[in-house]
Amino acid sequence: MAELGPIVDGRQSATALRVQRGVMRLLRETHDMSCYAEVTLKSGRRADVLGVGPNGEIWIVEIKSSLVDFQVDRKWHEYRDFSDKFFFAKPPELDPDIFPTTEGLIVADGHDGAMLRDSPLTPLAPARRKALMLKLARLGADRLHVLMDPGPK
Template structure:
């Protein structure tokens, strides 16, 4: 994309992710977006706490977006806590009650229901922290040098 071209407008789910990431930063967690824990899965937001606690947050912008997501159960094995992030108009009764619930907009969020904790095995946690670090470093390098290619 030429440098003078305007960047595309963020999609609704990306706006929710931004608000979630801002809120989690205030809680002392760092985040990355669109991390791939394994081939075929891409989480919207992964958060890493000070004690290496890992949260996965899926951002759903509409009922149709939620209904079309059949893979969310596969994310549970990659985190200590799993959340849905939706806007204030979303019909939250659709969301599984055994997961966390975050209400968000583009600027902030609020955790309405804390997700139950299912601790990752130490080996899985190590892999995920390494994936998180690599993903974050590649994103930073891409911002600093957009023409660089990862190997």
Template sequence: MMIDAPVPKPDGRQSQTAAAIQRGVLRFLAAHGQAGLPEVSLASGRRADVLALDAKGALSIIEIKSSVTDFRTDAKWPEYRPFCDRLLFAVGVDFPLELLPDDVGILVADAFGAELIRAAPEHPLAAATRKALTLRFARAAAGRLAGLYDPDLRPAQEW
């Protein structure tokens, strides 16, 4: 299991476009009663762009694609499906939606919000996987919040 930093710092890999889409996605999630947590490490070693938790405990992964090139060169997204009830892509307003797979949800976003273009099909998680992911979400979120209160915080164990 990887340790999430208390508050992830930009690593230079995320473009301004991706950061704007992320902001809009987080605003969309909050407006729809979901908690969104960016950059969450999964048990597979992959990192979800945004992991969202709704009031019923359903987990969604939102994969941000900032450009057509980003989409075409990143083939890891199918590996996220076993870690969520719903998988969505979030793209900018100029992204050609016809390039996206039919079996994922679609959000179109900018820095101010997002619009759900297509709902994601549901693939219910096994109970044990849901519990593990929910705990990972809660521990990462709590660790990041604690890091805001104490920027020098160094956890004695993994979040």
């Protein structure tokens, strides 16, 4: 069975959860992406939001809710290995100048979001895309199953 992992497990701040909601709305409504929250990758890193586009493109969004949250994260570069496009997302009150200009940037709150800067395209290798798509298909089905039947584990 694919790893379910918690969608919300207490590690996310209230601000991060609001940003996550706005990011997912933006990706779904503006970019026709189907979104997953909290996806554990093969590297062990956990993507805050992973979107899959209609042509199979994969975007990862890393949410940073504060300056300290950004400063202590030195592993965000690893997301590039699992996505065609990589973005940071921030709440409206966080200074956009703290983020590298080489990466995409989204501003979001609990209602919606806006893309401040697009991400450069770095296409995934076909074998990695296939493995990730299989993982996402299983993860999505397992999450739906748990909602339908939260019975014994």
